[in-house]
Amino acid sequence: MIDFRQHVGDADHRTRSGLNLSTSRSSRSILNPLSDQGSGYVSAMSDPVRTDRVLQNGPANPLTTPVQYVPGVGPQRALLLGNLEIRTALDLLFHVPNSINDFTDVRPVPKLQADLEQSVHGRIVDRDSRSLSNGRSLVGILLNCNGHFVRGLWFNQPWMLKKYRDNDHLVFSGKPARKAGRWEFNNPQVHVLADDDDIENAAGVLPRYALTDGIKMDQMRRMTRAAVEQFADLVPDPLPEAYREQHRLPHLKTALRWMHTPTTTEQFSQGRNRVLLDDLLEFQLGMALRRRVWNHTLRAPAIDVSAKVDARIRRLFEFRLTGGQDTAVQEIVADLKRSQPMHRLLQADVGAGKTAVAVYAMLAAVASGFQTVLMAPTEVLATQHWETFDELLAESRVKRGFLIGGLPAAQKRELLEGIATGATQLIIGTQAVIQDAVKFKNLALAVIDEQHRFGVRQRAGFADGETSPHVLVMTATPIPRSLCLTRFGDLDVSQIRELPPGRQKVVTARVLGAVEQVKAWDFIRQQVGKGRQAYVVCPRIEGQSEDDEAAVETVYRQLCQGELSGLKVELLHGRMDREQRHGVMDRFRAQETDVLVSTTVIEVGVNVPNATIMVIQQAERFGLAQLHQLRGRICRGSYQGYCFLFSSAEVPDAAERLLAMERSSDGFELAEKDAELRGPGDVLGVRQSGALPLRVANPVRDIQLLTIARRMALNLVDNGEFDQPEFRALKAIVLERFAHVLDLPQTG
Numbered sequence: 001m002i003d004f005r006q007h008v009g010d011a012d013h014r015t016r017s018g019l020n021l022s023t024s025r026s027s028r029s030i031l032n033p034l035s036d037q038g039s040g041y042v043s044a045m046s047d048p049v050r051t052d053r054v055l056q057n058g059p060a061n062p063l064t065t066p067v068q069y070v071p072g073v074g075p076q077r078a079l080l081l082g083n084l085e086i087r088t089a090l091d092l093l094f095h096v097p098n099s100i101n102d103f104t105d106v107r108p109v110p111k112l113q114a115d116l117e118q119s120v121h122g123r124i125v126d127r128d129s130r131s132l133s134n135g136r137s138l139v140g141i142l143l144n145c146n147g148h149f150v151r152g153l154w155f156n157q158p159w160m161l162k163k164y165r166d167n168d169h170l171v172f173s174g175k176p177a178r179k180a181g182r183w184e185f186n187n188p189q190v191h192v193l194a195d196d197d198d199i200e201n202a203a204g205v206l207p208r209y210a211l212t213d214g215i216k217m218d219q220m221r222r223m224t225r226a227a228v229e230q231f232a233d234l235v236p237d238p239l240p241e242a243y244r245e246q247h248r249l250p251h252l253k254t255a256l257r258w259m260h261t262p263t264t265t266e267q268f269s270q271g272r273n274r275v276l277l278d279d280l281l282e283f284q285l286g287m288a289l290r291r292r293v294w295n296h297t298l299r300a301p302a303i304d305v306s307a308k309v310d311a312r313i314r315r316l317f318e319f320r321l322t323g324g325q326d327t328a329v330q331e332i333v334a335d336l337k338r339s340q341p342m343h344r345l346l347q348a349d350v351g352a353g354k355t356a357v358a359v360y361a362m363l364a365a366v367a368s369g370f371q372t373v374l375m376a377p378t379e380v381l382a383t384q385h386w387e388t389f390d391e392l393l394a395e396s397r398v399k400r401g402f403l404i405g406g407l408p409a410a411q412k413r414e415l416l417e418g419i420a421t422g423a424t425q426l427i428i429g430t431q432a433v434i435q436d437a438v439k440f441k442n443l444a445l446a447v448i449d450e451q452h453r454f455g456v457r458q459r460a461g462f463a464d465g466e467t468s469p470h471v472l473v474m475t476a477t478p479i480p481r482s483l484c485l486t487r488f489g490d491l492d493v494s495q496i497r498e499l500p501p502g503r504q505k506v507v508t509a510r511v512l513g514a515v516e517q518v519k520a521w522d523f524i525r526q527q528v529g530k531g532r533q534a535y536v537v538c539p540r541i542e543g544q545s546e547d548d549e550a551a552v553e554t555v556y557r558q559l560c561q562g563e564l565s566g567l568k569v570e571l572l573h574g575r576m577d578r579e580q581r582h583g584v585m586d587r588f589r590a591q592e593t594d595v596l597v598s599t600t601v602i603e604v605g606v607n608v609p610n611a612t613i614m615v616i617q618q619a620e621r622f623g624l625a626q627l628h629q630l631r632g633r634i635c636r637g638s639y640q641g642y643c644f645l646f647s648s649a650e651v652p653d654a655a656e657r658l659l660a661m662e663r664s665s666d667g668f669e670l671a672e673k674d675a676e677l678r679g680p681g682d683v684l685g686v687r688q689s690g691a692l693p694l695r696v697a698n699p700v701r702d703i704q705l706l707t708i709a710r711r712m713a714l715n716l717v718d719n720g721e722f723d724q725p726e727f728r729a730l731k732a733i734v735l736e737r738f739a740h741v742l743d744l745p746q747t748g
């Protein structure tokens, strides 16, 4: 689910800009961004005084009427609606239903037909729940419908058992199937009929809303209906009429009416889709504008890679690039040739060899006489990259610098000087490389590893006035397509889908009980006996009690005394100081340690090929992407890897996650599953940071609309249509919503 809280106060901006900005003089520069006088636009948007003046001068806007004055709401309910961030009439109009109940076809049981959308109603006579062998649960509710029995079934929704009481009068809606002489509804929509409700009252197509305590579904319906009757006609449509016609979109006010008071399911979807599409379109337009800024206002050094340079770089690797790596390299080489900055995302599964691609690009820049920098999210990773380059470039004269926080002053000064004079050609480091004190002489390429941890701001951090280096962003884990388009919609994407040859698939097993745990530890001791190493990963640093499994320190102590006694075991977590951490990692890498008991600090990018075993404690607490990322630590060498998912507690969706891990090793596939299970905000870890600032749409659920919105946005911006006067209102909305969130670079 999208977090609606992000949209506080946004909804009335929509109208304000829609109604007022287009007639206001002071808004002209806002409305013409990136035109000839384009330099004014970002500053105009970030100037609150100007925006306020525009707003104050406008006439009172009936759509911002406090919601309590909508007929049927009143002060009490207005308070409750506040929990849903509904404060004005407009907010209520844009409270998008999640689905509908289709009660248009209520039938007596003997008239039911298989696989058609229909409803039946009756009283609950039995409820039961069981566990299935695959770890899923099944709840059944039996209705007596005028002497005929009909069962509703819900998979993996154990709470359904307690949601209703015996003798409740329910309507089931859905497509029934006939099983063993009885009608069943799989996962039907449920509507509770009050005692004085008769089914005629409930008939029709009824939207279903997110609710809050104290407000019932039918009350919400009455309120949105009232809002539609009184206010919908006042809602301006930011899309020009001709454009709407071309794309067969209803007017926004019609869409709102259809969405809240539909007469058919088609009408409902059309209305709702229009509202969701606006949200996605506005966002994609923001993305498209940012893309245009990069392409049109920024210049990068053009780099030509000669055949000789190409051969020289490839000779450095002790392996041949895989097909996927090769394609990525070619795409990058083509980008580097142009004087518009590359802005490319390299997506690859863990261990697919992104580093080699980065090395290629960086050395190409150096060969053309430019500087290049690689920024890693942690010191551990930066160090690892540094060592990789050290090894590869042992025979070369490329001058390299390693820049992290907390260097001794003299060393730092020397390093910064080398960077400023251009003597240092290749720089590797942490975020320290984008601090103000770092002045590059002629930076041509910046590589950002593991983008998940970096914001747009850091990406822009390398730009300097009108020049920007080419930027290559590498992600830690594959991102589902829907989210990629949302989060990174302004980037070109290269994908590596295959792993280097000879990699073994990691054997993954859930370890659910004490007996199995004993077996797993035995197995691990055997493997260590053969010279392999193991990671034990725990979710938290300190436990509340001595036997809290989550506490990495406790686990460490217990394992040393028990299951792993006699082995060389070390502890690693983020609260240890840097020296200590590096010491631990160094000893593990040098195979002086057998087992590393650790928090997730080892998650990203760590590369120890001899470590082939991973135990994940309380695996149910981790998300799929994280589990996959962790498992990626042990498919680095040519030995068979083993991943044990220890789990005992019941957590929603955990069984499905762990099962998915057992079955699939394809990061792209797991990423899709993850997004489906958890929702987009959590997957990207951007709920708070506002990087996914959608109001009502959900990119995963609405992927089809998202694709359409993206195509529409790119067309509008690329063919200049978006700069025409009839799009002023829409452009104003886009900029109000996204100019600061997208952090469009200052161009003047």
Ligand code: ADP
Pocket: 319, 320, 321, 322, 325, 348, 349, 350, 351, 352, 353, 354, 355, 356, 500, 501, 605, 607, 636
């Ligand atoms: P990631 O994409 O997760 O960052 P790395 O770049 O760390 O992966 O590469 C993982 C391992 O695979 C490294 O040990 C690297 O040397 C090796 N590797 C990369 N490309 C190839 C290749 N084409 N053939 C064989 N091994 C490769």
Ligand code: MG
Pocket: 354, 355, 449, 605
């Ligand atoms: Mg890597």
